[in-house]
Amino acid sequence: MSARETFSKWWRIAVLVLLVSVALYALFIPGGMFGSADDGPVGDANETETDDSLHNLVFGLDLDGGARISAPATGMTVDDVTLDHGGTPEQAQQAGSDLESTLRESFQSEYDDFQAADVTVRYHQGDDSYTVEVFNDNVSAAAFAETLSAEGHDVSESDVENRVTEETRSSMVSVITSKLNQAGLSGGQAYTTETLGGEHYIVAEAPGYTAEELRALLEQRGSIEVRAYVPDGNGSQENITLLQQEDFDNIEPAEYDNERNQHQVGVTLHDGPAAEFESQMNDIGFTTEGVEQCSIRQNADGNYDFSDSGDQWCLLTMSDGEVVSALGLDRGLATSMQSGEWKNNPRYNMVTGSGEGNEEAAQHAREISMNLQAGALDAPLDFGNAQVMSVQSSLGDQYKTDSVLIGLVAVFAVSGMVYVRYRDPRVALPMILTALSEVVILLGVAAAAEMAITLAHVAGFIAVVGTGVDDLVIIADEVMDEGAVSQARIFDNRFRKAFWTIGAAAATTIIAMSPLAVSSSLGDLQGFAIITILGVLIGVFVTRPAYGSILRKLLTSEE
Known part of the structure; x- marks a missing residue:
């Protein structure tokens, strides 16, 4: 047999084996397809621990526990x-x-x-x-x-x-998703839904979080500003906005500087805002008479006290309108700005407080780093009209166990029915293995894409097993019509006839599921539709042809 003939007989099976191998790699090798074993989220205290897992699957709210908040935007x-x-x-x-x-x-x-x-x-x-x-x-x-x-x-x-406009909602979803990722929430996601009355809601899901923790995260719009608190020349003080969210370029993780005994976030400005910032600091006198001339301190309540008499020259770091830091200008930074050199390397540290054990300052630094990287929410969320759902982690674990049991029951039930029908291991065993390989490939896709698996996805996997075996039964029935088939030519004709039937059924399923798959407003139903469509596509292009090649080899005598 020539190499060309060998390839034509075995390439479908080879593709199936290759895809199953890649899926297993994505499922079980640490780091999966695109990461590494030591990859970790940029830190918040609540980051989810996933490194010790035996697999790379990410579970959603239903299976991991956590919280979901759905609320309209205010505007x-x-x-x-x-x-x-x-x-x-x-x-x-x-x-x-x-x-x-x-x-x-x-x-x-x-x-x-x-x-x-x-x-x-x-x-x-x-x-x-x-x-x-x-x-x-x-x-x-x-x-x-x-x-x-x-x-x-x-x-x-x-x-x-x-x-609010659709552009605003889209921007908010993007920012919330980034916030969830920055907080280390594996499986966290955000999307929009629309009620029958036409009202739009923004939905945020955070596995491993309580409803209170998720609300605290969403209540922060993350709007960061830097203001100058300086004398106005008439015996009073004024606030001058110097920097806003969009002015920052490179944002470093929050850190504690042992040498300077301070919690800080290193930031770099875009070229245009950097030159403007330097010019403003020189023009208002901050780099001359204002150097190290800030005596504003926090009171017992943790708020900054602006009642001190005398001229104050303070740089205020504002988070959502709240002062989180009030500091004077460092002399070295002032000299660099006076000479005009600073704008050529516009980096400085946003300091939130001193003291290694100052947890409030550390938390402010983490929030500033996260909010600058994720961006600010365009609009606040209306929590007065919010819908909140919370699932305990213990209940999520129970759902995982139940899902595995249901999946095993489905596999054994299908296996039993197939064997009872054909009584021929050459037909039944490849059918079961092929159907299971389809699920393995789907799980590999979910792991590689870091898809947060929910109960709706589990229902999709079970539906894929059912519809997949249905198609394989059609193939087996057609090729074995009128008794066993021994000639490859007859087998090929019968298989093509069965495949046309399967293809038509697959097209009908895809058309029926497509509206659900593209509509994010339907929530969990979207996940069910996506898994079903992926399963149908993998079946038509990979597993059904491979099963046909296996049957051809086992049932016919021609080489």
Whole structure:
């Protein structure tokens, strides 16, 4: 037999063996397909321990225990705002940025708790219009409309809608997902859902977390600012915003510096903001008379006391509007800024406190590092209308055990029925092994993709076993029609006929499941549909053809 003929007879089985081998590697080799055994999450105290597991599967909320919070975003929106600009996309974007800055200053002068991230202006190039969003509970619809009207826009209170845009929700999902990853939550995920009434909810799932811990994580919008608290020249102090979230480039993990006895986060600025920051520090006198001239300290409650008399020159690190650090400017940093050299290497340490045992300062440093890397939530979540679900880890372990038992029962039940039907090990045994290989490949895909397996996925695996064996039965029945088949040519004709039936059934299943697979609003049903579709595709292109090749070799006498 030539090499070409050998390949044509065995390549389908070879592909099946190769995929099963790769799946086993992804499932059981430490680090899986794309990681390494010592990879670990960037640290939070609550990071999930997974390194001692015998496999690389990631379990979702149902099987690992944890919490799920579903809540709408808080915000107001005005659409179809028009602005005069030069006509180019760059000029249009700049006009939107200018309006955003103007509105921010106006709102901040009226509301003490108004943060820089509480207003967003988005440009829509298609219809040359802008959408303005405000994310602050203290701003009423009337005040929103009045502020826009004061800037020359014809806006009434009725034009203000109590919602946020799809772009905002998408950005929030991305930020929450990043926060969950930064916190070391294996299997954590975020997505959006829509109710029948058209209300949109943002859903966050965190295996291994309690509902209280997850809420604490989501309540942090993660808006980081650096402000200058300096004399205003009239005997009072003023706050000047120097740096915002988007100005930071490289963010280092939180650390404790033994030499300086301080908790800190090393940061680097983008080139443009770095030059502007250096210029502002020189212009307001921070690098000359303001060097090391900050005596603001925390009181017994842990809050910073700004009642001290005398001129203060403090750099304030703000997290969600709260002062987490108030420090003077280091003399070495001031000298570098005065000379204009600092902007060429714009790195400095955001210090949150001193003392190795200062857990509050350590926690602030971890939160700043996480929030700068993950980004800030565009809008706060409305926890007053939240839906909360919590699963204890012990219950999740029970679900895992039950899922394994159900899977074994399904396998033995199918095996028994197949053997009773055919009474021929040459037909029944390859059928069971082929069906099980399909599940192994699916589990390997889940491990490689770090898919968080839930009860819905388990239901999908069981459905794949059932539908897979159905297809294999169709093949066996067709090729053994009218008794045993000994000629390869007859076998091939019968197999092609069976395969057309299987292909049509597979196409019907994929079409039926596709709406569920692409609709994230259906939650767990999406996972069921995805596993079912993947199982059908693997069956049609890999396992069914391989089973046919095995039967051809076992049942026919031709080489």
